Amino acid sequence: MNILGIHGGVTTGQHDAAAALIVDGSLVCSIEEERLIRVKTPYATLPIRSIRTCLKEGNLTINDIDLIITPGETYKDIIPRTKEWIIHHFGYSPKIESMHHQTAHIASSFFQSNFDDAMCLTYDGVGDGASGAIAKASKKKGIEIIETFPITRSLGLFYSTMTSFLGFKPNEDEYKVMGLAPYGKPNIDLSFFCKASAEGNTVDPSYWNQRKPKVTVYEPIYSSKMVEKIGKPRLGNTGLNDHYKNVAASTQHILEQCVVSNVKRLYSLTKNQNLCLAGGVALNCSANGVISKLPFIKHLFIQPASSDRGLALGCALFGAFKENEKIKPINHVFYGPKIDNKEIERSIKLTG
Known part of the structure; x- marks a missing residue:
């Protein structure tokens, strides 16, 4: 099952947008939007580039995602609003569920801890x-x-x-x-x-x-x-x-x-x-x-990303547990996009 956890600023007070992708219980990618837009702790920012990066790392399209989970369950319109911007940017929206912000924090820590x-x-x-x-x-x-x-x-x-x-x-x-x-x-x-x-x-x-x-x-x-x-x-x-x-x-x-x-x-x-x-x-x-x-x-x-930067991961892990996926151990924190030597070489040439 392909589960995408997201967190983004649908209000001006929200910060640290991010996305995380779990495929069949294994974490494939987890990345913060700030790493891609080069703005530290961005406010009122949606995880658009983060989602694209997760999909690319998983060799998937948005149509391959079975479930999207986001914090914000106390916002009455969080699901239709999220569906609206997902369709706007990706052309299609999978099923969307919401969960509580604090439960997402806890999920991001416990399911990563390997404690029974x-x-x-x-x-x-x-x-x-x-x-x-x-x-x-x-x-x-x-x-x-x-x-x-x-x-x-x-x-x-x-x-x-x-x-x-x-x-x-x-x-x-x-x-x-x-x-x-x-x-x-x-x-x-x-x-x-x-x-x-x-x-x-x-x-x-x-x-x-x-x-x-x-x-x-x-x-x-x-x-x-x-x-x-x-x-x-x-x-x-x-x-x-x-x-x-x-x-x-x-x-x-x-x-x-x-x-x-x-x-x-x-x-x-x-x-x-x-x-x-x-x-x-x-x-x-x-x-x-x-x-x-x-x-x-x-x-x-x-949790290494204890702040709101880790909410997307918590949502993905919570979704995986909820869907009876066997969560594989998360043994490091290097789940950002892979960059090959050719891409590094192109960047060096581009900057002179």
Whole structure:
């Protein structure tokens, strides 16, 4: 069976379009649109070139695809809208199904982990109205969602807000905050904004910018209340003094407390020592290091493309399981298009 997982920006807030092709349970191709259009983290972009690349790698046409799966099940028109643009660009649309954004994240991690069973945690900014989810999963029964997180638990939006406050670009430069954190001291109390709790964590959304329509990544993500609490934000073209280093350290400190709280709660519910992580927050390798040292974690798998870049793969893997395909092991991350020496030679000649 030929299953195509896709993710694309049918709204201006969606980013990281991609496509992934699974044929008879084997991953043939998985690629992000940004690799083909040369724009990092593109917003409001459909995976048109990604789909063409997957079809080419599989030696298939769109008519050979049995099923397309996309996130966005909470969008009432996601299936007819997707069918419409697929027909517009490819002349034909196979059957289309939708699934939940957070379930796609979990599928992208668990079905790639090679674990027989695991507890699963995904956390990001927001997708399909949720900011994360916890689940238990097995190769026999699939994914069972235990709970989805409301936006008032969004660790992704917490970290992105602080990224914006520090003068960096949210949804892209969070790694800079993580990298800056060791140079400061976690001596700024950010618990007014985000803190660990019995249910995992809580976030006060009044500290991020709530203007409508939703602000872009080039506008301040933080609200005026944040400035009142911890002072002026850093201008992006200025240096980094001790205060901003301490803000970064305190942001990372709070995040680590919250992710540990969520993992501990998940373990109390499942008692499973295998953990699969996904979602944009799972790209925070410093927090992942803290998780890996928890005494009850025996095996840890982190989706290499944990952010929305991995949603298309999660959709394809979920579809393969749903259709009773035997999913073959995914042992590396090199599933982009093959380039032969003649093509390289042509490119060299073209550029002189």
